[in-house]
Amino acid sequence: MRPGKILLRLSDEPAAWDPALVRETVDLLCKAAAHPDFAKQGQQAIFSLVERLSDAFEPAYVRIYDALFAQIIDYCRRHPSGIELNRALAAFGIHSEQDLIARKDRLSSPARFADSQLAGVKKALVLSRVTLGADVAVTSVVVRSLRQVCPDAEIVTAGPASMRQIFDGEPQVRLVQVDYRKGTNLMDRLTSWIDLVRLVDTECRGLNSNEYLIVDPDSRLTQLGLLPVAGDNAPYCFFDSRSYRRPGKKHISDLTAQWCRETFGSDANTAPFVRISSEERRFGADVASRLRGSGAARVVALNFGVGENEKKRLSLDFETQLVRALLRLGNRVILDKGVGAEVDGVNRLLREVQANEAELVTWQGSVGGFAGLIASSDLYVGYDSAFQHIASALGVPVVDIFVQPEREVFVDRWTPSARATTIIVRDAGRASDAIQSILAIARR
Numbered sequence: 001m002r003p004g005k006i007l008l009r010l011s012d013e014p015a016a017w018d019p020a021l022v023r024e025t026v027d028l029l030c031k032a033a034a035h036p037d038f039a040k041q042g043q044q045a046i047f048s049l050v051e052r053l054s055d056a057f058e059p060a061y062v063r064i065y066d067a068l069f070a071q072i073i074d075y076c077r078r079h080p081s082g083i084e085l086n087r088a089l090a091a092f093g094i095h096s097e098q099d100l101i102a103r104k105d106r107l108s109s110p111a112r113f114a115d116s117q118l119a120g121v122k123k124a125l126v127l128s129r130v131t132l133g134a135d136v137a138v139t140s141v142v143v144r145s146l147r148q149v150c151p152d153a154e155i156v157t158a159g160p161a162s163m164r165q166i167f168d169g170e171p172q173v174r175l176v177q178v179d180y181r182k183g184t185n186l187m188d189r190l191t192s193w194i195d196l197v198r199l200v201d202t203e204c205r206g207l208n209s210n211e212y213l214i215v216d217p218d219s220r221l222t223q224l225g226l227l228p229v230a231g232d233n234a235p236y237c238f239f240d241s242r243s244y245r246r247p248g249k250k251h252i253s254d255l256t257a258q259w260c261r262e263t264f265g266s267d268a269n270t271a272p273f274v275r276i277s278s279e280e281r282r283f284g285a286d287v288a289s290r291l292r293g294s295g296a297a298r299v300v301a302l303n304f305g306v307g308e309n310e311k312k313r314l315s316l317d318f319e320t321q322l323v324r325a326l327l328r329l330g331n332r333v334i335l336d337k338g339v340g341a342e343v344d345g346v347n348r349l350l351r352e353v354q355a356n357e358a359e360l361v362t363w364q365g366s367v368g369g370f371a372g373l374i375a376s377s378d379l380y381v382g383y384d385s386a387f388q389h390i391a392s393a394l395g396v397p398v399v400d401i402f403v404q405p406e407r408e409v410f411v412d413r414w415t416p417s418a419r420a421t422t423i424i425v426r427d428a429g430r431a432s433d434a435i436q437s438i439l440a441i442a443r444r
Contacts, residue, residue, distance in 0.1 A: 014053055014061050025049075026068055030075040033186040043186050046072065054224060057409045059243040062224075066104055069223055070097040073190065081187055088194050092228045100226050107225055107238040113149075113213075113264055121153045123212045125203055127196070127219040127229075128159020130180045131307065132367065133386035135163055136272050136393055137253045137416070138217045138241065144270045145260035146215070147172055153213075158199055159221070165368040166274040166390065176203070180220055193227045200229045209235055217256065218242065237263055250409075251417040271418060272393040280372030287361065288376035291332035294358045298378035300326055300442060301396075303336040303370070303387045304346065312383045312403050316345055318431040320352045322381070325435055327359050329442060334373050336387070337364040379442055384414055392416030399423060399438050 029049070032042030050072075053065040074097045077086040094100055124146045129135050139157065146155055155173045157163060164175050178196050181188035204212050214234060218224050218241040225238045239259050241252060249255045257270045288299045304319050306312040326333055333355075337346045343364065353360065363370050371390050374380050380391035381399040388400045398420040402411050405424065415422045421441055425434050 014056065014064055017064070022064075022068060023071060026071050027075065030072055030186070034076075034079055034081075039185055046186065052406075054242055055410050056407060057242050057413055062240070062242050065224065065242075066101055066226060067097075069226055070100040072186075073097075073100060073223070073226065076187055076190055079187070082190075084194060085187070085190050088197060089227075092231070094228070103228060103232075104226055106232075107236075107240070112262065115149075115265060117210065118149045118213075118264060120210050121150045121213050122207060123154050123156060123203065124150055124215065125156045125158060125200060125212065126215045127217065127221055128157060128163060128178070128180075129217060130160060130220040131386065132162050132166065133307075133389045133414075134252075135159065136166060136274055136386065136389040137414070138239075138256045139163075140167070140272045140274070140393070141253055141256040141270050142215055142217050142239070142260060143167075143170070143173060144273060145257065145264055145266040146213075148266045148270070149264045150213070156203055158196060159219075162367060165366055166276065166371065168275065169277065170273075170275045178221060190223075190227075192221055193223070193229075196221050197229055204230070204234075209233060213237065215239070239263075250412040251415060252413045253417040255413075272389060272416075274371060274390050274393045276368050276371045276375065276394075280368045281375055282372075283369065284372030284374070284376040287334065287373060291334075291358075291361070294332065295330070296332035297330035298332075298442065299334065299376070300331050301334045301336070301370075301374045301377040301380045301387075301391070302326075303338065303380075303382040303385065304349075305336070305338040305342055305385050305387070306383050307385050312385070314383075314401070314403055314425060314428060314431050314434075316348060318428075318435070319345075320349050321432070322435050322438060323349065323353050323355075323360070325439055326442060327353070327355055329439060331442060332358075333360045334377060335360060335362050336370050337362050381438060388420065389416055392418050392420055395419065397421075397441075399441055401425065401434065403428075 029042050029046045032038040033046055050065055050069055053061045076082045077089055126139060126142050129139050143155055156176055157173060158176050158178045160179055161177050176199060178199055180192045214230055214236045216222055216225055217239045230236055244255055244259055246258050249258055253272050260266050291299050323333060337343045363373055374391050374396055375394045377396055380396050382388055383401050388398050391398045398416055400415055400420050400422050402424045404426055405411050411422060423434050423437050
C-alpha cells in the first residue's frame with residue numbers, strides 16, 4: 001500500500017469507489033485472509049465488502065462484485081495452497097480473472113427452453129442458495145416450477161444438510177449434501193465449489209445433454225455464478241437474482257417465479273414451500289393446543305436470530321420489552337433459543353421476563369421442530385432471517401423486523417411475498433414504536 005493512502009471506505013457508495021483502490025484493498029485483504037494469524041479477520045473484511053455489493057440488488061454493483069470476486073479467486077488459485085483450485089479452473093479453460101468475467105457475461109440472457117426440450121429431461125439439478133431463508137424464498141420456487149414443466153424428471157437439490165429439515169419428503173425431490181465451508185480459511189469456501197463440480201459430474205454422468213438440466217439460482221456455491229459447474233455446452237441456467245427486475249415484482253420469490261415462467265414456461269404463480277414431517281406438525285399442534293387451553297388470546301412464535309449478522313439486531317432490551325408486552329396482552333409465546341451465542345442472549349431475556357411455563361415456552365432444537373411450532377401459531381415475529389420465509393410458506397402471518405437497512409430494495413426483496421408485515425427500524429431510539437406496531441398487529 002502506498003504510504004499515507006487511506007484504504008477503501010465502506011461508508012462510501014460503491015459507485016464512487018476508485019477501481020485502483022479497490023484492487024489494492026482486495027489484494028491486501030486476500031493476503032490477510034491467507035495468513036494464519038489474520039485469516040478470520042481478513043475473511044470477515046472480504047465478505048463484509050462483497051456482501052454489501054450483493055445486497056444492493058443493483059446491476060451496476062453486480063459488475064463490481066464480479067470484478068472484485070474474480071480477483072479474489074485469481075489470488076487464491078495462485079496461492080501455494082490453491083493447487084487443486086487452479087487445476088479445477090484450468091480444466092474449464094479458465095486461466096485469468098478476465099476468463100471468469102467473460103464466462104459470467106455469457107450467462108446474462110438464457111434462451112427460453114422449448115416444451116420439447118423439457119419433455120426429454122430425466123434429471124434436473126438445482127443448486128442451493130446456501131442460506132436457509134433464501135432456499136425457501138428462491139430455491140423452493142425453482143423446484144416447484146421444475147416439477148410442473150418436467151413432471152417425469154427426478155429433481156436433485158445440492159446444498160447443506162439443513163435443507164433436509166424443510167424439503168425432505170417433497171415428492172420427486174432428492175437431496176444431495178454439499179457443504180459450503182464458512183470456516184476461517186478463505187480457501188475452504190472455494191473448495192466447496194470443487195466438491196460441487198464433482199457432484200455434478202457424478203449426477204450427470206451417462207446422460208445426454210438433452211436429458212438433464214442444471215439450474216443455478218445465484219448460488220453461493222458458485223460465488224453467484226462466477227464459477228462453472230459444467231462445460232459451456234451443458235444445459236445450465238443461471239438466475240441473476242441481483243440484476244433481474246420486472247415491473248410490478250419486488251419480492252425475491254415473485255421475481256424467481258417470473259424468471260421460471262420466462263425460462264421454462266411454467267404457467268402457475270409458484271409460491272415458496274417448506275415440507276416438514278407429520279411428526280413435527282403434530283408436535284407443534286399439541287404444544288399450541290396446550291397453550292390455548294391455558295386461556296391464550298393467541299399463540300405467538302418468536303425468533304431473535306440474525307444469522308451471525310449482528311447488524312440486523314436491535315437490542316436485548318427491545319427483545320425483552322417485546323416479550324413482556326405480548327404476554328401482557330394475554331398471548332402465549334413460543335421462543336426459539338437459536339444457536340451459539342444466541343442461546344446466552346435468550347437466557348438473559350428469560351431471567352428478565354420471569355414468565356411461567358403456562359405463558360412462555362422455549363424451543364432449542366432442529367429447524368424442523370421449530371417450523372412445526374410456527375405452523376400451529378397465530379403469528380410469527382422476528383428479525384430478517386430464515387424463519388420469516390418458513391412462516392410465510394407455512395401460511396402463518398409474519399411480522400418482519402428490518403433494522404437500519406441501507407436500501408429500500410433490500411427490504412423489498414427479502415420481505416416474504418405472502419401474509420407479511422414489514423417493520424423498519426432506522427433508529428434504535430425508536431424501538432418502542434416498533435413494539436407498539438407489533439402489538440397492534442397481534443391484536444388484529
